[in-house]
Amino acid sequence: MARTALLNVMVQAAIKAGRSLVRDFGEVENLQVSRKGPSDFVSAADRRAEEIVRAELTKARPAYGLLMEESGATEGTDGQHRWIVDPLDGTTNFLHGIPIFAVSIALERQGQIVAGVIFNPVMDELYTTERGRGAFLNDRRLRVAGRTALPDCLIGTGIPFLGKGDHGRALREIRQVMPEVAGIRRCGAAALDLAWVAAGRYDGFWEHGLSPWDMAAGILMVREAGGFVCDINGRDDMLETGSIVAGNEAVQGHLRKLLAAARD
DSSP states (O other): OOOOHHHHHHHHHHHHHHHHHHHHHTTGGGOOEEEEETTEEEEHHHHHHHHHHHHHHHHHOTTSEEEETTTEEEOOSSSSEEEEEEEEETHHHHHTTOOOOEEEEEEEETTEEEEEEEEETTTTEEEEEETTTEEEETTEEOOOOOOOSGGGOEEEEOOOOTTSSOHHHHHHHHHHHGGGSSEEEOOSOHHHHHHHHHTTSSSEEEESSOOHHHHHHHHHHHHHTTOEEEOTTSSSOHHHHOOEEEESHHHHHHHHHHHHHHHO
16 A cells, blocks of 8 residues: 555654553553543653654644644644554553554644554554555455344443443433344454444444543544444434444444433
8 A cells, every 4th residue: 555655754654652651551560650530540651752743743844733632732833634543552451551543643634633553552453444445454445343233333432430421311311222232342442443443343432421532533534444433313423422432334323322212
């Protein structure tokens, strides 16, 4: 797969940050950890990875803006472009020694996501996408799963935790979806959940309470793999509302109906 210069910049930033995370993952018990809130940790590894990504991206495109999980928004002089970065999606997994975490980088141009990279360094899985050019896993073209009957489908989701989210809504939604599908999974890294939808590992995915850096790259990944993405209300407002429903056309439609029934 031939990559554009911008995508190569994103790939190199993700790989460099991922290598730093792998080194720290090997010594996870020794990391200095602080608390941002109940069950929401930020580690020294997270901060190091973010600085690596920032340095790589600003070196290549110093005029672009930045939206990063740890350091927030930085306005760019370009005015048209913004990097959206999660340097460590799956922090809680990382700190518990679970190898399901990723570096996620998206490029937004005039409000539209035009490129994305999601890298799981432990599994050495590099997901890349550019608008109109498809989605790839380690240079293999991705396509969402073709299953359309919910009893055959494996669905990913996120579950709120201590001090976060609407627990009652989550239980209502799971009660609606659980009896209709082959299984539900909660892996704890939304960027990878969406990458796995693009790769056909999950047939669908839904979650609430996400931030733009959790899903920006994954939204484009799913769409470029032939999938459909919207928010819980069926609109293209995922980055604003923080909710997302993804899958192939049929599965996404089925999920939206079940989730609507959980609200009624």
